[in-house]
Amino acid sequence: MKTAVVEGSSVVDSGRVGLPEHGVIDAVEDLARSLLATWDAPSVGIGLAGLVRWPDGEFVWGPHVSGQAVPYRTRLESTLGVPVVVDNDANLAALGEATLGAATGRDPVLMLTFGTGIGCGIVVGGQVYHGVSFAGEVGHMILKPYGSPCACGRRGCWETLVSGWRLAEEGSAIVRRSPRGILAGITEDRVPTVPDLTAAAEAGDQEAVGALAEAGEWLGRGITNLVALLDPDVVVIGGGLIGAGDWLLDPAHDAVASTLSGAHVRAMIEIRPAEFGDLAGAVGAAVASRAYDGHYDR
Numbered sequence: 001m002k003t004a005v006v007e008g009s010s011v012v013d014s015g016r017v018g019l020p021e022h023g024v025i026d027a028v029e030d031l032a033r034s035l036l037a038t039w040d041a042p043s044v045g046i047g048l049a050g051l052v053r054w055p056d057g058e059f060v061w062g063p064h065v066s067g068q069a070v071p072y073r074t075r076l077e078s079t080l081g082v083p084v085v086v087d088n089d090a091n092l093a094a095l096g097e098a099t100l101g102a103a104t105g106r107d108p109v110l111m112l113t114f115g116t117g118i119g120c121g122i123v124v125g126g127q128v129y130h131g132v133s134f135a136g137e138v139g140h141m142i143l144k145p146y147g148s149p150c151a152c153g154r155r156g157c158w159e160t161l162v163s164g165w166r167l168a169e170e171g172s173a174i175v176r177r178s179p180r181g182i183l184a185g186i187t188e189d190r191v192p193t194v195p196d197l198t199a200a201a202e203a204g205d206q207e208a209v210g211a212l213a214e215a216g217e218w219l220g221r222g223i224t225n226l227v228a229l230l231d232p233d234v235v236v237i238g239g240g241l242i243g244a245g246d247w248l249l250d251p252a253h254d255a256v257a258s259t260l261s262g263a264h265v266r267a268m269i270e271i272r273p274a275e276f277g278d279l280a281g282a283v284g285a286a287v288a289s290r291a292y293d294g295h296y297d298r
């Protein structure tokens, strides 16, 4: 769990603590209470990985919840005694970057976070676009019909083509094909990670270059579809995959340039890295909570 305390346009405190296997809501409540004891904050925002029913703040599905929905907002407002805003963490990361980070002053903003899966947040006019409740679940747009199976039960979702686990699988395949290759020498017996693939690419491993380029191309194709729908002013990207840098991003740019309709009459879409790193969701949660106490300023 990451925490941030925001005052005006500054992050005045931040922290990280481990996530318990059980009783996540209790741990969130304890952490919020201890921060409220230190900082005279008028409101609290909370971001959760998974589906959060907006505006009720009810956690309905995610990696740390199974079965019943958890009414985060109702419960924490009654125990903490301040207004509480609860939203999906990728939505809040987008709000944090759009308000105080890499996309300050830009509108609309699309933010994508490439980690284990793909997170997405859309900020229009300084507000998160929620749809009815759950907008932005772009990791499960199907980009490759009949492609690889996805954790969601379908096939060919965007996050089966560009994500940490996909690149780990590609890396493992490279090690099997080339047991004396550069990547195998780097990883020894570990499952290859994105930093391993990046290091191998930098050392001249053409298979690693190819794996990152293919992921980058799919990254770009997905962005093309989203730009066609939203025409954002800027696309902010974050998450662990971005550590692969230009090995991933150059093919992504090429894919956008060659597949976006009307590219010759549009300005080239700007794709820029996030500023807050893995703290963006916490910063955005603080920003979102200000909307509810009259101190919301952008």
Ligand SMILES: [Zn+2]
Pocket (backbone or CB within 6 Å): 139, 140, 150, 151, 152, 153, 154, 157
């Ligand atoms: Zn899926």
